[in-house]
Amino acid sequence: MSAALELxxxxxxxxxxxxxxxxxxxxxxxxxxxxxxxxxxxxxxTLAQIAAGKISPTxxxxxxxxxxxLVHQHFELVGRLRVWENVVLGREPRRxxxxxxxxxxxxxxxxxxSYGLDVDPDAIVETLPVGVAQRVEIMRELAREPRVxxxxxxxxxxxxxxxxxxxxxxxxxxxxGTAILVITHKLAEVLAHAERVTVVxxxxxxxxxxxxxxxxxxxxxAMVGGTIPALAERARTDVVPAFVARDVAAGDGAHALREATxxxxxGEIVGIAGVEGNGQTALADAIAGVLPxxxxxxxxxxxxxxxxxxxxxxxxxxxxxxxxQREALVLDWSIAENVALGDHDxxxxxxxxxxxxxxxxxxxxxxxxxxxVRTPSIRTRAGxxxxxxxxxxxxxxxxxGAPVFVVAFQPTRGIDVGATALVQSRLIEARxxxxxxxxxxxxxxxxxxxADRILVMYRGSIAGSFERGAFDRARIGALMxxx
Amino acid sequence: MxxxxxxxxxxxxxxVALIVVAAAAMLLAGASPIAGFAALLRGALGGPHxxxxxxxxxxxxxxxxxxxxxxxxAGLFNIGxxxxxxxxxxxxxxxxxxxxxxGWVAIPLILFAGAAGGAAWGGVAGVLRARFGGNEVxxxxxxxxxxxxxxxxxxxxxxxxxxxxxxxxxxxPRSSWLPLLLPDSRLSVALLFGIxxxxxxxxxxxxxxxxxxxxAAGDAPEAARRAGxxxxxxxxxxxxxxxxxxxxxxxxxxxxxxxxxxxxxxxGYGFIAIAVALVGGLDPLWILVxxxxxxxxxxxxxxxxxxxxxxxxxxxxxxxxxxxxxATRRFVAPRTxxx
Numbered sequence: 001m002s003a004a005l006e007l008x009x010x011x012x013x014x015x016x017x018x019x020x021x022x023x024x025x026x027x028x029x030x031x032x033x034x035x036x037x038x039x040x041x042x043x044x045x046t047l048a049q050i051a052a053g054k055i056s057p058t059x060x061x062x063x064x065x066x067x068x069x070l071v072h073q074h075f076e077l078v079g080r081l082r083v084w085e086n087v088v089l090g091r092e093p094r095r096x097x098x099x100x101x102x103x104x105x106x107x108x109x110x111x112x113x114s115y116g117l118d119v120d121p122d123a124i125v126e127t128l129p130v131g132v133a134q135r136v137e138i139m140r141e142l143a144r145e146p147r148v149x150x151x152x153x154x155x156x157x158x159x160x161x162x163x164x165x166x167x168x169x170x171x172x173x174x175x176x177g178t179a180i181l182v183i184t185h186k187l188a189e190v191l192a193h194a195e196r197v198t199v200v201x202x203x204x205x206x207x208x209x210x211x212x213x214x215x216x217x218x219x220x221x222a223m224v225g226g227t228i229p230a231l232a233e234r235a236r237t238d239v240v241p242a243f244v245a246r247d248v249a250a251g252d253g254a255h256a257l258r259e260a261t262x263x264x265x266x267g268e269i270v271g272i273a274g275v276e277g278n279g280q281t282a283l284a285d286a287i288a289g290v291l292p293x294x295x296x297x298x299x300x301x302x303x304x305x306x307x308x309x310x311x312x313x314x315x316x317x318x319x320x321x322x323x324x325q326r327e328a329l330v331l332d333w334s335i336a337e338n339v340a341l342g343d344h345d346x347x348x349x350x351x352x353x354x355x356x357x358x359x360x361x362x363x364x365x366x367x368x369x370x371x372x373v374r375t376p377s378i379r380t381r382a383g384x385x386x387x388x389x390x391x392x393x394x395x396x397x398x399x400x401g402a403p404v405f406v407v408a409f410q411p412t413r414g415i416d417v418g419a420t421a422l423v424q425s426r427l428i429e430a431r432x433x434x435x436x437x438x439x440x441x442x443x444x445x446x447x448x449x450x451a452d453r454i455l456v457m458y459r460g461s462i463a464g465s466f467e468r469g470a471f472d473r474a475r476i477g478a479l480m481x482x483x
Numbered sequence: 484m485x486x487x488x489x490x491x492x493x494x495x496x497x498x499v500a501l502i503v504v505a506a507a508a509m510l511l512a513g514a515s516p517i518a519g520f521a522a523l524l525r526g527a528l529g530g531p532h533x534x535x536x537x538x539x540x541x542x543x544x545x546x547x548x549x550x551x552x553x554x555x556x557a558g559l560f561n562i563g564x565x566x567x568x569x570x571x572x573x574x575x576x577x578x579x580x581x582x583x584x585x586g587w588v589a590i591p592l593i594l595f596a597g598a599a600g601g602a603a604w605g606g607v608a609g610v611l612r613a614r615f616g617g618n619e620v621x622x623x624x625x626x627x628x629x630x631x632x633x634x635x636x637x638x639x640x641x642x643x644x645x646x647x648x649x650x651x652x653x654x655x656p657r658s659s660w661l662p663l664l665l666p667d668s669r670l671s672v673a674l675l676f677g678i679x680x681x682x683x684x685x686x687x688x689x690x691x692x693x694x695x696x697x698x699a700a701g702d703a704p705e706a707a708r709r710a711g712x713x714x715x716x717x718x719x720x721x722x723x724x725x726x727x728x729x730x731x732x733x734x735x736x737x738x739x740x741x742x743x744x745x746x747x748x749x750x751g752y753g754f755i756a757i758a759v760a761l762v763g764g765l766d767p768l769w770i771l772v773x774x775x776x777x778x779x780x781x782x783x784x785x786x787x788x789x790x791x792x793x794x795x796x797x798x799x800x801x802x803x804x805x806x807x808x809x810a811t812r813r814f815v816a817p818r819t820x821x822x
Binding site for chain 1: 695709
């Protein structure tokens with residue numbers, strides 16, 4: 001059988017001498033699902049771009065790249081356009097000088113039927129949930145009838161149900177002879193569907209195997225080049241109510257928070273389980289003081305309603321926002337400048353009218369050390385760090401500011417195994433030290449691993465509550481889906 | 484947005500490219516570039532008188548340029564420095580003509596009136612933005628036109644001065660003129676005020692909590708909002724202070740150079756200021772240098788026209804090119820380069 005795509009000794013050296021990809025050989029057979037695993041920064045995305053012919057390698061050979069479709073991690077769709085317009089963009093069927101909309105819609109419906117991709121051709125893309133938007137991106141690539149489909153971290157933004165749907169689609173495709181390369185650092189779900197796995201580390205292939213002949217541990221070991229750090233121990237803590245929310249409602253539309261009453265005690269992690277778009281964002285924003293809400297909140301008996309975002313930080317309500325690059329960091333600034341954000345207006349970082357540079361540098365140095373931020377210096381631009389290291393800076397800043405109550409929203413989204421373990425451990429340690437932690441995550445496994453108590457959110461309300469020791473995975477999953 | 488001038492590579496290449504283009508433009512205009520540049524430099528730096536005139540232009544450019552940079556750092560594109568400068572000049576001129584008090588009282592009041600006038604004018608755009616989400620680019624652009632027409636109407640109409648020969652206010656009493664740095668020149672202490680302001684602003688941006696919040700609002704508004712920085716208040720304050728700086732500049736032209744308000748007090752300083760601020764990389768200290776460079780162009784262009792027969796529009800043309808090139812780099816390049 002001839003390979004659908006072959007890479008021979010492919011190397012990519014970026015200006016500045018970074019060898020992102022180093023002498024990689026990779027062959028994809030028609031009809032196989034192949035997992036490409038590696039930590040963030042291992043060169044997976046660069047390899048995907050080379051495979052799809054989007055960037056040219058500085059060494060080696062690629063054959064078959066002209067028939068490769070690439071599904072990006074951050075979709076490349078035109079939000080204001082309709083689904084069918086996105087799918088045919090650049091190769092619109094025409095009738096005279098006009099676009100033949102009827103033919104285009106029919107093409108989309110046919111693709112939808114053929115691959116079991118449930119999408120309304122006339123929906124405006126920016127109004128779609130991420131899972132559906134991803135289907136549009138996949139559909140756009142399929143419309144070009146590729147022999148190879150490369151998906152860059154496709155599960156990073158999906159809920160469990162959507163992940164299952166995605167793999168059903170991919171299996172249909174594979175059965176019809178398309179070769180599929182799934183890039184990921186999340187192992188379990190992918191290995192359940194892939195036949196072969198290739199692991200890259202620091203730009204080089206460090207492992208190739210049939211999935212049937214290996215294990216998650218072996219792959220994880222190859223990815224990090226050693227054993228995965230264990231999570232911090234959870235200690236017994238005396239729990240006292242710290243944060244109390246009563247009848248809180250916020251936002252509007254489908255993603256609104258309708259009604260939430262709960263408390264988070266000092267020394268416990270309360271995990272919010274739920275599929276994205278069920279009111280979690282509105283809840284976190286209301287707590288952070290950046291979204292108006294009805295109802296009441298208090299921290300250690302102190303009412304929060306009168307406090308704005310800055311005053312809440314001062315009172316000990318600190319957040320790890322979901323979008324670190326947009327909501328948490330100033331990418332053009334150094335690490336040192338970033339650690340002051342939110343605390344720039346009060347002692348010890350503010351002295352008189354000035355920011356105390358020495359205190360700022362000391363804080364940055366402490367965070368870099370304690371949170372293992374891999375950076376040449378605290379003067380390095382935040383935007384130059386990898387996603388995992390950016391997140392460590394954000395988590396470090398949040399936990400270093402004497403928090404009473406921490407809201408951690410998807411704190412390990414899109415970061416590598418090592419960084420994930422570190423972030424999770426620091427959250428557990430904060431809990432052990434008596435901090436109240438509210439963990440919002442779309443990954444049920446993360447909630448199950450960290451939480452002392454789980455609240456399930458569905459359509460803006462709390463649909464169920466579970467204590468540690470009585471976690472019922474199936475029951476929680478069913479509540480997440482609205483059962 | 485802070486694109487710190489990656490120190491010199493960019494500006495030097497840019498300056499060389501502009502010189503080449505200017506030379507080509509002179510050739511097209513049928514003049515010798517060598518003679519043209521020589522006349523330009525002689526006109527700007529050829530003697531004490533020329534140098535002092537260049538510094539007068541530098542001063543006039545410096546305030547609006549710092550004003551543009553100040554708003555820019557907060558993420559606001561204030562293209563209304565011209566209107567704020569005019570309103571500042573008008574208020575200063577009216578105050579100066581009306582005040583019959585000793586200079587040491589009058590001068591601070593005149594300068595304050597200028598800053599207040601500019602602040603009010605910039606503040607209008609700030610309020611529109613903060614309260615109604617109005618685009619400050621359009622608001623300040625419109626306010627430029629309103630300022631020019633309003634000033635003209637007031638000095639020709641209801642506030643017409645008996646001794647005025649054109650669209651201007653009465654002359655300020657001699658005691659209210661800004662002291663000169665050089666005798667027999669038009670160069671006043673305003674230059675020192677400008678330098679002091681540039682140094683202070685550099686400190687504000689680099690070291691103060693206020694400057695930090697301002698830059699955060701400009702560079703990452705969503706992160707700033709979550710850090711407790713009030714974006715509306717920041718927009719309002721930044722536009723008002725930006726206007727105050729430009730208005731102060733207008734007052735220094737009135738009290739230091741013309742000694743009265745005249746509707747023609749600015750040949751477009753507020754617009755050239757956008758180029759100066761961008762060439763200076765929005766860094767107040769580099770803007771000092773850039774203002775001097777543009778001051779040379781301003782004051783040398785007339786003698787270039789007179790002695791080398793190069794139309795002074797060549798300078799306007801080159802300034803326009805500089806704005807275009809810098810604006811392209813700043814606003815267009817980041818979008819296409821983004822992933």
